[in-house]
Amino acid sequence: MRVALAPVLAAAVAADAGLITLGADGRALFQQVLEQNPRGYVDAGIAEANLVGVAAGLARSGLRPVAAAMAPFLVRRAYEQIRLDVCVPGLPVVLLGVGGGLGYGPLGPTHHATDDITLMSAMPGMKVYCPADAADAVSVMRAVLADASGPAYVRLSARPDPVLPPAASTGAPHAPRLLRDGDDVLIVATGRCVAEALDAADGLAADGVAAAVASVTTLHPFPATAIRELAGRRPLVVTAAESLAPGGLGPSTAEALGRRGPAVISLHTDHRYPPVASHQDLLRFYGVDGQSIRSAVLSYRNRKTREA
Amino acid sequence: MSNADELARRARLRVVELAARKAIHLGPALSLIDVLAALYTRILRRDPARPDWPERDLLVLSKGHGAYGLYAVLAELGVLTTDLNELPGHPSDGIPGIEAATGALGHGLSLASGLALGARLAGKDRRVYVITGDGELDEGSNWEAAQFAAHHRLGNLVAVVDRNRFQQEGDTEEVCALEPLADKWRAFGWRVGETDGHDITAIGDALNALRAGDTPAVLIAHTTKGKGVPFAEGDPSWHMGELDAVQHRIAVAALTTTA
Numbered sequence: 001m002r003v004a005l006a007p008v009l010a011a012a013v014a015a016d017a018g019l020i021t022l023g024a025d026g027r028a029l030f031q032q033v034l035e036q037n038p039r040g041y042v043d044a045g046i047a048e049a050n051l052v053g054v055a056a057g058l059a060r061s062g063l064r065p066v067a068a069a070m071a072p073f074l075v076r077r078a079y080e081q082i083r084l085d086v087c088v089p090g091l092p093v094v095l096l097g098v099g100g101g102l103g104y105g106p107l108g109p110t111h112h113a114t115d116d117i118t119l120m121s122a123m124p125g126m127k128v129y130c131p132a133d134a135a136d137a138v139s140v141m142r143a144v145l146a147d148a149s150g151p152a153y154v155r156l157s158a159r160p161d162p163v164l165p166p167a168a169s170t171g172a173p174h175a176p177r178l179l180r181d182g183d184d185v186l187i188v189a190t191g192r193c194v195a196e197a198l199d200a201a202d203g204l205a206a207d208g209v210a211a212a213v214a215s216v217t218t219l220h221p222f223p224a225t226a227i228r229e230l231a232g233r234r235p236l237v238v239t240a241a242e243s244l245a246p247g248g249l250g251p252s253t254a255e256a257l258g259r260r261g262p263a264v265i266s267l268h269t270d271h272r273y274p275p276v277a278s279h280q281d282l283l284r285f286y287g288v289d290g291q292s293i294r295s296a297v298l299s300y301r302n303r304k305t306r307e308a
Numbered sequence: 309m310s311n312a313d314e315l316a317r318r319a320r321l322r323v324v325e326l327a328a329r330k331a332i333h334l335g336p337a338l339s340l341i342d343v344l345a346a347l348y349t350r351i352l353r354r355d356p357a358r359p360d361w362p363e364r365d366l367l368v369l370s371k372g373h374g375a376y377g378l379y380a381v382l383a384e385l386g387v388l389t390t391d392l393n394e395l396p397g398h399p400s401d402g403i404p405g406i407e408a409a410t411g412a413l414g415h416g417l418s419l420a421s422g423l424a425l426g427a428r429l430a431g432k433d434r435r436v437y438v439i440t441g442d443g444e445l446d447e448g449s450n451w452e453a454a455q456f457a458a459h460h461r462l463g464n465l466v467a468v469v470d471r472n473r474f475q476q477e478g479d480t481e482e483v484c485a486l487e488p489l490a491d492k493w494r495a496f497g498w499r500v501g502e503t504d505g506h507d508i509t510a511i512g513d514a515l516n517a518l519r520a521g522d523t524p525a526v527l528i529a530h531t532t533k534g535k536g537v538p539f540a541e542g543d544p545s546w547h548m549g550e551l552d553a554v555q556h557r558i559a560v561a562a563l564t565t566t567a
Contacts, residue, residue, distance in 0.1 A: 042425065050449055053419050057418065061429075081449075
């Protein structure tokens with residue numbers, strides 16, 4: 001995502017003198033800003049709390065700060081600054097959390113941030129985005145730069161992402177995007193798990209199950225009405241996210257569909273200590289990879305068949 | 309008594325009246341009033357008729373628990389006309405004269421650094437002042453900001469440390485020592501001044517002496533917690549408190565006699 005976003009950010013800084021980018025000793029996103037317009041980038045060093053406080057001061061000066069840091073350190077070390085300095089006054093600061101979820105794989109729990117969506121969802125007025133691939137990240141960046149109404153958090157990947165069909169990044173990122181249709185089950189996924197959901201749908205087709213797949217990029221404000229419409233008459237909705245449940249895709253989907261809606265199975269990470277493993281293997285360990293999604297659907301179908 | 313001294317005396321009386329109505333951060337409010345009086349009467353570029361004048365200098369009260377001291381000074385200046393008793397115990401957005409909401413410690417120096425950087429990027433000839441507590445400097449985020457401001461050569465940023473030597477539970481040097489405080493700021497690349505924090509003329513002179521320079525500056529203002537109320541001076545138990553009728557009478561008398 002960083003490779004795709006770097007030119008977008010550079011062009012945005014070139015076009016708008018009020019836009020200022022900030023990093024915490026991580027310049028990959030801003031390398032082209034630095035090359036083309038060095039005044040458009042400020043390095044705070046490895047000091048996330050100050051990074052966010054400075055961004056808030058810049059926003060109070062009428063500038064438009066875009067601040068990036070590694071997701072675990074941004075959301076955890078600077079939690080109070082994000083809450084009190086940015087969100088309570090409703091300042092239009094864009095926060096980019098690089099490597100949210102399990103993207104840093106074998107680097108271990110210090111570098112995992114499966115809590116970023118949960119923590120940012122507790123922030124007043126925070127818009128929370130979890131793009132599914134590089135092109136979707138570009139669509140999110142364009143949307144947040146055009147919206148100065150308040151703060152935004154964007155979870156970005158740490159490593160190259162699977163490339164999704166163009167439908168995953170078509171149009172604005174606020175509504176869910178239907179990537180595949182099918183009548184038996186709707187799989188709703190966000191971020192990296194969208195690719196997993198598509199894999200699951202392929203596998204389920206071989207199992208004789210027609211699965212629809214929807215990608216949700218905007219987690220707050222949650223597109224509840226659109227999700228209800230997408231779910232339609234399907235008996236089952238499965239959600240998948242490499243995040244803890246609270247404030248995330250699963251509970252938001254269940255709330256949108258209500259008690260009288262379809263059955264909802266929420267797949268999400270938990271607090272188990274991770275093994276030393278690749279990103280893909282960690283998705284499997286926490287039960288949010290394609291195989292886990294497929295198994296959840298098949299288990300539900302088998303249970304219903306037995307009951308019938 | 310100069311106009312600034314009279315402003316400070318009257319502001320202290322306002323704080324005392326508030327403390328007779330409810331428990332407030334009394335000691336921290338009283339210790340910083342002379343610093344505020346110096347800033348508002350001699351240092352801050354401002355338009356008395358227009359508190360939101362876009363070219364004004366900015367003041368961030370990082371030690372937000374000193375809010376009633378700031379409110380009282382703003383009331384004396386005519387910026388605040390509401391009943392101070394209705395205002396929150398820490399500065400909030402939307403209150404005339406308040407530049408940034410504060411209250412959680414260790415935020416103001418970063419905010420002020422962003423404001424100072426923002427002024428420079430916008431080509432504004434603006435100075436940004438920030439008042440921190442001394443106990444507040446225990447928070448590590450201050451030193452992140454100190455390093456940042458020096459690295460980015462924010463010469464339009466001036467911090468004032470309200471060095472009353474007490475934090476909530478006692479002497480700063482006993483709780484978690486700050487000294488050698490001036491040397492720490494120097495080591496971080498700041499220009500450093502020290503002054504008697506209750507001599508308004510000296511405070512103004514010291515701030516003027518720190519004006520020229522392309523690095524940030526800090527003034528360590530040696531103050532007395534609870535200044536002006538004899539029984540509260542230097543007594544950390546008055547960090548927060550409410551005055552009973554007798555205490556209120558003594559406090560008012562002390563602040564009236566010195567007029």
